[in-house]
Each structure stands twice: as structure tokens, then as C-alpha cells.
Amino acid sequence: MTSTLLHDALLYLAAAxxxxxIAKRIGMGSVLGYLIAGIIIGPFCLCLVGGEGKDVMxxxxxGVVMMLFLIGLELEPSHFWRMxxxxxxxxxxxxxxxxxxxxxxxxxxxxxxTAALAIGLALSMSSTxxxxxxxxxxxxxxxxxxxxSFAVLLFQDISVIPILALLxxxxxxxxxxxxxxxxxxxxxxxxxxxxxxxLLAINLVxxxxxxxxxxxxxxxxxxxxxxxxxASALFIVIATATLMSLxxxxxxxxxxxxxxxxxxxxxxxxxxxxxxxxxxILLGLFFISxxxxxxxxxxxxxxxxxxxxxxxxIAGKAVVLALTGKLAxxxxxxNLLFCIGLAQVGEFxxxxxxxxxxxxxxxxxxxxxxxxxxxxxxxxxxxxxxxNERLVQPRFGTLEKIEPEPxxxxxxxxxxxxxxxxxxxxxxxFLKANGIHATILDNDSDRVDLLRRMGCKVFYGxxxxxxxxxxxxxxxxxxxxxxxxxxxxxxxxxxxxxxxxPHLTIMARAENNQDAYHxxxxxxxxxxxxxxxxxxxxxxxxxxxxxxRRYSATRSGQNFIRYDEATCLRLAPHSHDKDTYIDxxxxxxxxxxxxxxxxxxxxxKQYDHAWDSEPNxxxxxxxxxxxxxxxxxxxxxxxxxxxxxxx
Numbered sequence: 001m002t003s004t005l006l007h008d009a010l011l012y013l014a015a016a017x018x019x020x021x022i023a024k025r026i027g028m029g030s031v032l033g034y035l036i037a038g039i040i041i042g043p044f045c046l047c048l049v050g051g052e053g054k055d056v057m058x059x060x061x062x063g064v065v066m067m068l069f070l071i072g073l074e075l076e077p078s079h080f081w082r083m084x085x086x087x088x089x090x091x092x093x094x095x096x097x098x099x100x101x102x103x104x105x106x107x108x109x110x111x112x113x114t115a116a117l118a119i120g121l122a123l124s125m126s127s128t129x130x131x132x133x134x135x136x137x138x139x140x141x142x143x144x145x146x147x148x149s150f151a152v153l154l155f156q157d158i159s160v161i162p163i164l165a166l167l168x169x170x171x172x173x174x175x176x177x178x179x180x181x182x183x184x185x186x187x188x189x190x191x192x193x194x195x196x197x198x199l200l201a202i203n204l205v206x207x208x209x210x211x212x213x214x215x216x217x218x219x220x221x222x223x224x225x226x227x228x229x230x231a232s233a234l235f236i237v238i239a240t241a242t243l244m245s246l247x248x249x250x251x252x253x254x255x256x257x258x259x260x261x262x263x264x265x266x267x268x269x270x271x272x273x274x275x276x277x278x279x280x281i282l283l284g285l286f287f288i289s290x291x292x293x294x295x296x297x298x299x300x301x302x303x304x305x306x307x308x309x310x311x312x313x314i315a316g317k318a319v320v321l322a323l324t325g326k327l328a329x330x331x332x333x334x335n336l337l338f339c340i341g342l343a344q345v346g347e348f349x350x351x352x353x354x355x356x357x358x359x360x361x362x363x364x365x366x367x368x369x370x371x372x373x374x375x376x377x378x379x380x381x382x383x384x385x386x387x388n389e390r391l392v393q394p395r396f397g398t399l400e401k402i403e404p405e406p407x408x409x410x411x412x413x414x415x416x417x418x419x420x421x422x423x424x425x426x427x428x429x430f431l432k433a434n435g436i437h438a439t440i441l442d443n444d445s446d447r448v449d450l451l452r453r454m455g456c457k458v459f460y461g462x463x464x465x466x467x468x469x470x471x472x473x474x475x476x477x478x479x480x481x482x483x484x485x486x487x488x489x490x491x492x493x494x495x496x497x498x499x500x501x502p503h504l505t506i507m508a509r510a511e512n513n514q515d516a517y518h519x520x521x522x523x524x525x526x527x528x529x530x531x532x533x534x535x536x537x538x539x540x541x542x543x544x545x546x547x548x549r550r551y552s553a554t555r556s557g558q559n560f561i562r563y564d565e566a567t568c569l570r571l572a573p574h575s576h577d578k579d580t581y582i583d584x585x586x587x588x589x590x591x592x593x594x595x596x597x598x599x600x601x602x603x604x605k606q607y608d609h610a611w612d613s614e615p616n617x618x619x620x621x622x623x624x625x626x627x628x629x630x631x632x633x634x635x636x637x638x639x640x641x642x643x644x645x646x647x
Contacts, residue, residue: 008049015041016284031130032382034284038291039379049292065255066282068347069237071128071157072259073271082488082518083151090148090324091155094342097320098124105312114170118361119370121163122353123313127346127378128153129286134341134385145334148325149341157256160348164355165198171359205240205254209261217267233262233271286347294375298368309373314380318343336392340384344377413437416472416504417481418463418493420451423509423530424483438481439472464493466500474501482508487515494522516568517575529568536561563595 015037023033041048102120107113131149135141141150213236220232237255244254262271299306318339325335350371357367415431415438417424428438441463442448451458461468463484474480480497484490487510494506507526510516516527536557543553567588574581 011041011048012037012285012288015288016281020284030284031133031287032379032386034287035291035379035382038288039294040291041288042292042294044294044296065237065241065251069255069259070282072256072261073263082491083147083154086147086151086328087155090151090328091159093324093327094152094320095124095156095159097323098317101316101320102313105316115362115366118167118170118352118356121166122349122356122370123317123345125156125160125346125348125352126153126317126342127344127381128157129347130344130378130381131341134382138389140337143334143337144328144330145325145338145341148328148330148334148338152324152342156346156348160256160352161202163352165202167352167355167359167361168198170361201244202257205244205257206261209258213258213261214265214267217262217265221267229267236262290347290375290378293371294379295368295372298372299376302369306369306372306376309369310376310380313345313373313377314343314384317345336388337385340388341381343384344381345374346378349374413439413473414478415439415481416441416463416469416474416477416479417483418442419482419484419490419509420447420458421483421485423485424481425451427481427483439477441468441472464489464496466496469497469501474504477504480504480506482506484509487511487518490515491518491522494519494524498523513568513571514575517572520569520572532561532564559595567591 016034019037019040020030020033023036024030039045043049099117099120102123103113103116106116106119111119131153132141135146135149140146216236217229217232220229237258240254240258241251245251321339321342322335325338330338353362353367353370353374356362357364362370413436415436417428417438417440420428420440420442424440424442428440431438440458441461442451442458443462448458459472461472463469463472474497480501482490482494482497484493490509494508497504497506505526506524507528508519508524510519510527510529512529512531516529519527539560540553540557543556544550548556571581571584571588574584
């Protein structure tokens with residue numbers, strides 16, 4: 001057993017080392033390289049692994065389990081809340097319309113409505129692993145299509161839970177599938193009882209995470225043994241998967257829930273940093289397993305049927321995605337990338353089809369067929385993306401540029417500026433003019449190149465990555481200026497920095513009041529709303545044009561900023577309750593106007609002349625024109641007289 005496991009592990013790694021560089025070299029991407037590697041060493045080619053597919057599924061199961069834990073770990077509730085409109089809008093539209101489309105098609109093919117609905121729900125899933133991996137490799141995560149893709153995938157990941165709860169209600173009987181023994185608590189129960197048991201198990205994982213898992217990790221963290229912390233996290237993942245298996249649920253679902261629970265804990269970033277080195281190889285392991293699991297015997301026996309189903313699935317999903325992208329107002333090239341990228345069936349479908357077969361909703365033959373369709377659609381996706389990138393977009397759209405790798409940073413300064421757009425560059429130029437050098441990070445390669453040609457010392461890199469922050473000198477720096485244009489990315493940076501580099505003073509850019517409230521909730525005290533000072537400066541100039549003294553207008557503007565910042569602090573606790581917020585906002589505005597009005601009643605004019613008294617300027621011009629003789633003609637007294645009269 002041990003020698004077989006080591007033998008298979010060696011073959012998997014060797015295949016990845018050989019085929020992935022070849023695929024990358026010819027522009028196919030690492031995902032297709034892993035899939036090809038799995039096909040070559042699989043039971044239907046060289047037969048090096050997976051004699052009957054069982055050992056292959058062990059690898060695939062572990063790959064899916066770990067991958068879904070990482071996906072759950074990235075599912076931060078606050079991030080979901082900020083993107084809720086995009087996630088719910090695009091997600092509901094894509095999953096709903098795709099399910100309805102395939103229900104109609106499989107009803108026409110003669111399936112029962114329960115089987116058609118189960119198949120439609122499974123086929124509505126897309127591959128989170130393939131899409132996110134491809135977007136990261138090509139530097140497209142921050143594009144419009146990248147954001148929409150992430151929103152749809154996030155909704156799909158969350159919708160798996162209600163789908164798994166619904167499937168037992170579609171079961172035609174409570175007996176196990178043919179050829180299977182009753183191996184779990186759920187098998188043999190009626191559909192309604194299975195649904196209740198599934199929901200109870202899910203809630204048990206969530207409640208345990210809050211009251212057991214997080215305190216357990218807190219205890220381990222106090223011991224200050226990093227390797228023990230990582231081992232504890234893996235123990236939680238595998239234990240959760242095992243418990244879910246014992247009650248007949250998907251272990252992948254269990255680990256996904258465990259990841260979601262930990263995503264809301266204070267140990268999220270430590271877990272990400274610890275597991276990140278294994279993430280790529282685990283995803284690669286999963287893709288190799290997919291390649292080895294493709295049943296080519298079934299495909300060769302019925303090639304037209306399988307290929308027709310694959311084409312129908314990809315084309316049908318692409319049509320729905322095109323409509324979704326159109327409603328999301330994506331441009332042609334972004335919508336094309338969005339359609340092709342998510343047109344495959346995802347890894348969750350393997351979990352769903354396995355559960356569907358277990359519930360006898362679908363026959364074993366059709367389950368194998370749909371598994372083959374799922375694997376082939378995933379295999380076709382990198383090829384379609386390559387076709388789109390090389391042939392379609394250069395002719396009909398704007399080709400997305402592949403960003404360069406982050407650079408080695410050889411400058412450590414007391415200040416780090418993340419984001420060097422108009423806001424960040426102004427801060428940087430001001431600091432430089434006062435003799436303070438800053439380490440500047442920006443993730444826009446075009447802007448980095450332009451700024452370098454203009455003589456600025458700018459480094460390309462994603463400031464939200466911990467390794468980039470460390471290489472930028474975050475351990476030694478004193479101040480981090482968070483000036484990234486995207487509030488979501490800025491918040492992510494601030495959260496990571498506050499946790500991993502608590503000595504840094506964070507000065508954060510806020511787009512508006514709502515962003516400022518969110519930053520206050522995160523504990524940030526130095527917040528700068530990007531339009532406040534500029535808007536007040538315009539108001540000051542407007543008052544001057546209307547006859548106010550420059551000093552009076554400037555003083556009023558500074559008081560307004562002071563009062564407004566105090567108001568913002570007082571309103572922040574009420575920002576999540578709309579009605580209470582509106583009531584308090586009205587009261588604060590009234591108080592602010594009363595304070596500014598009382599300021600105007602106080603006589604400051606004796607000091608205002610020091611700024612730009614018009615009589616002073618006129619007298620200065622007159623004396624300049626008349627020369628030294630003016631000093632003895634009483635002009636100084638006349639100026640004082642004018643000033644006295646004005647006072």
C-alpha cells in the first residue's frame with residue numbers, strides 16, 4: 001500500500017514536471033499541462049496509474065478537499081457583503097437561467113423532471129480552480145471580466161449548500177444506488193429526513209467552528225510553534241471531511257464550510273501564508289486526477305453522443321453567460337473572455353453527480369457519461385481560452401496584456417505607498433519635496449513604466465501579497481499609505497498589514513463616507529477622504545470671489561473639515577442601520593451649520609487683514625509706483641486709517 005502510494009505520487013509529480021513546462025512554453029497554460037499529464041499517465045494511455053480508477057479517485061478526493069478548503073478560506077463575509085449586488089445579480093442570473101435551459105433540454109431527451117433538474121443544477125457549476133488559476137496567470141483578475149467571473153464563481157460555491165440540501169428531495173427512493181452498500185447514516189432515510197440531517201450537519205460544522213475551532217487555534221497560536229499551527233489547521237480540515245463522510249455528505253463540502261468558518265477568524269492570513277506554498281501543487285494534483293479519470297472507453301464507444309453533449313453544454317452555458325455579461329455591461333472582448341472562461345462544468349459537479357448517483361436520481365451509466373462530459377469540458381476550456389487569446393481578440397477585441405512578474409525591491413524607506421495613481425503620486429511628490437523618500441508599489445505595469453520614464457522610483461508588485469510587503473521593507477518601515485483606487489483591494493491590504501505588521505501606522509485613502517466608515521470599523525484612525533479637502537478648497541475660493549476675506553474663508557473651511565471629521569466619527573457606529581443613520585445625519589448637519597454660523601458672528605476681521613486686505617494691496621501697489629517719496633507723504637497713516645475704517 002505504502003509503496004503503491006509513493007509510486008503514484010512519484011509518477012504524478014514527474015508528469016507535472018515534464019508536461020506543465022511544455023504547455024507553458026507553447027502558451028497553453030499550466031492547467032492544460034496538468035490535464036494532459038493526467039491523460040498520458042492515466043489508465044487509458046500509458047496505464048502508469050489508476051488501473052481501475054480507484055487510486056486516481058483517492059488523489060482527486062484529496063485534491064478537491066484541500067482546494068475547496070482554500071476557496072472557503074478566501075470567502076471572507078465582509079468581501080462578499082461589499083460585492084453583494086454584483087454577486088447576487090450575476091450569480092442568480094447565471095445559475096438560474098443555466099439550470100432552466102438544461103432542464104428543458106434534458107426533458108426533451110426523455111429524462112424525468114427530477115433527473116433533468118438534478119443534471120441542470122450540476123451543469124450550472126463552473127470550475128473555480130481553472131478560472132481563478134487562469135485569471136491569476138494572465139493578470140486578468142482586476143479586469144471587468146475577472147470581477148464578474150469571481151462574483152459568479154462565488155455565488156456558485158455558496159449555492160452548492162442549498163443544492164445538496166435539495167437533491168435528497170428529488171430522490172426517487174431512499175435506497176442506495178445499485179451496486180452500493182449502505183455505508184452512511186443518511187442512506188436508507190427518506191428524502192425529507194436526509195435534507196434535515198444534511199442541514200443539521202452543516203449547522204453543526206458552522207457552530208463548532210465558532211465555539212470550538214477558533215478557540216482551539218487560539219490556544220495553539222499561544223504556543224508559538226508555527227509547524228504545530230499548520231498541522232492543527234490540516235487536522236481540522238481532515239477531521240471535518242471525515243465527519244461529513246460518516247454521515248454520508250461530501251467531504252469537500254465539509255472542508256469548504258471549515259474554510260468559510262476560518263475565513264472570518266483572526267487566523268485567516270496566517271493559514272493562507274502557511275498553506276499557500278501547497279496551493280499550486282494541490283490544484284495541479286486535482287487537474288492531473290481529472291485527466292486520469294476521463295473514461296476514454298466510454299468516449300470511444302459513443303463518441304458522437306459524448307462530443308454532442310460536450311458541445312451542447314459549452315454552447316448553452318456560453319449563451320447564458322453572454323446574456324449575463326451583456327446585462328453587466330461588459331465590453332465585447334471582456335464579455336467574450338467571461339463567456340469562454342466559465343463555459344465549462346466545474347469540479348463541484350463531480351461531487352454533485354456522485355451524490356445524485358448515490359440517491360438513485362440518475363443511472364450509473366448516465367452518471368459516468370456526465371462525469372466524462374464534465375472532465376472533457378474542463379479540458380477544452382484552456383484550449384478555447386488560448387484560441388480566443390491568439391485568434392479572436394487580436395481581430396475583434398482588445399487583447400488583455402499579461403502583466404510582468406513582481407520585481408525585487410532594493411529600496412527600503414520609512415514610508416511605503418501602495419497605489420501610485422493621482423492620489424498616491426501627489427503624496428509621494430510632497431514627501432520627496434520635503435526630503436522623505438518612499439517605497440512605491442503599483443500593480444499597473446503601464447503606469448509603472450510611464451512613471452519610471454518620468455524619473456520616479458516605482459516598483460511593480462501586488463501590495464496585498466505578504467511576500468511583496470516584506471520585500472518592500474514593511475518590517476522596518478514606519479508608515480503605510482494605502483492609496484489603492486479599489487476600496488475592496490485597499491481594505492484587503494489594510495487588514496493584512498494591521499495583522500502582520502502592527503507597528504506600521506496606516507494612513508488610508510477613502511473614496512467616500514461609506515468607505516471611511518468601513519475603515520473605521522477595521523480600526524483605522526488616519527483616514528483621508530479623497531474629495532473632502534479639494535471640495536472645501538473650491539468652496540473657500542468661491543467665498544473669496546463673493547467678497548469674503550481670504551483668512552475668513554480659509555478659517556471657515558478648516559472649521560468645516562474639523563467639524564465634518566468629528567461628524568464622520570459619530571456617524572460611523574450607525575452606518576449599518578439606514579434609518580438611524582439618516583436621523584443622526586440630519587441632526588449632525590444641523591449642528592454643523594449652527595457651529596459654522598456662530599463662528600461667523602465672532603469678529604475676526606482685525607486678524608483677517610493680515611492675509612489679503614484689498615486696501616493693503618492697493619496701497620502697496622501705489623507706494624511701489626510712487627517710489628521712496630511716498631514714505632514721507634503720510635501714506636502709511638492713510639493705510640492705517642483705511643484699515644481702521646474697515647474694522
